[in-house]
Amino acid sequence: MSTAPSQPQFEPARIIIVMGVSSSGKSTIGAALGRALHAPFLDGDKYHPEANVEKMRNGIPLTDEDRWPWLEALSAALVEAAEKKNVAVGACSALRKTYRDFITEKAGEPVLFVYLDGSRDVIGERMAKRHHEYMPTSLLDSQFATLEVPDPDTENVLKVPVTDPVNRIVTTVTAALPQHKSFKRWQ
Template sequence: MNTSVQPAAIVVMGVSGSGKTTVGRELARALGVPFIDADDLHPQANRDKMAGGTPLTDDDRGPWLRTVGHTIGEQAAAGRGVVVACSALRRRYRAAIADEAGVPVRFAHLTGRREVIRERMDDRAGHFMPPALLDSQLETLEPLASDEDGTAFSIDAGPAEIAARIRDWAASDRREEAAV
């Protein structure tokens, strides 16, 4: 990856069912960097809690967020960029990830109507996050603030098109930064 054009890390964020994993995989493929699903980094206790319909607390999330950030930092230390699919619902969660990573982290927030996301959750099989927790995720979500390094992307298109939009945003932003 050409780090003068691409960021060290892009976190594809949003509520469960927004398409983070699908878009993230497509984006990583397009950028030629590794993909990591932060859901795979949850300890089993967190996965069991969510599967049982209980939302995670900040105490549950803290170690997991540090693991996500640490994993990003490891990729950077190995000279690789990375795309990570991670809910990163609150500003302080995003800050924890970026602080632990120790490298620039950009956030691409996938947004869409609740009804569309709920339908997607209802249609997928085998995921530990039940559709019943969508409302708690929407209540927890703090959209990106203007001073955060990221932007929102509508889920109104297919995964490849959304990934292309994110790739173009990241590349154009980095070129602008390099020109300054």
């Protein structure tokens, strides 16, 4: 009997979204994964309308109504990027299942969500050490209150711990994506 961990069972996807609460490392992991896959990386923060940015800057949590246009714009941009390179990586909180379903519906194809799983304490420590243009630490509790942890039995998700080093997370994700060849400098 093999003791090697089994590969996760999920649907192959050209669009990969690194998701989780604020300060989980979405942008860092997403950018590194994009480099590893030689794929465009789109940071979801850049797709927020200015009204959303102002609300967050003022410590006001976003509502579903605030999120739909943002998620639609990001989804469209990811589809366009995937059309050009056959793969695209995005960073997006995608905290609720309805948001993940909406993104997948708008994409019109499977989307793999890479869930950066971390405790409130670990994420809180990270958030306290960084400065974000418009995401104050006061919004972290609302992020965890909104989070619906993805279920690998019913969603296209790969769960990885935020406490792993960046290179280990990228290796874990790329190993689970045999349909996408990792970019190696010597190739």
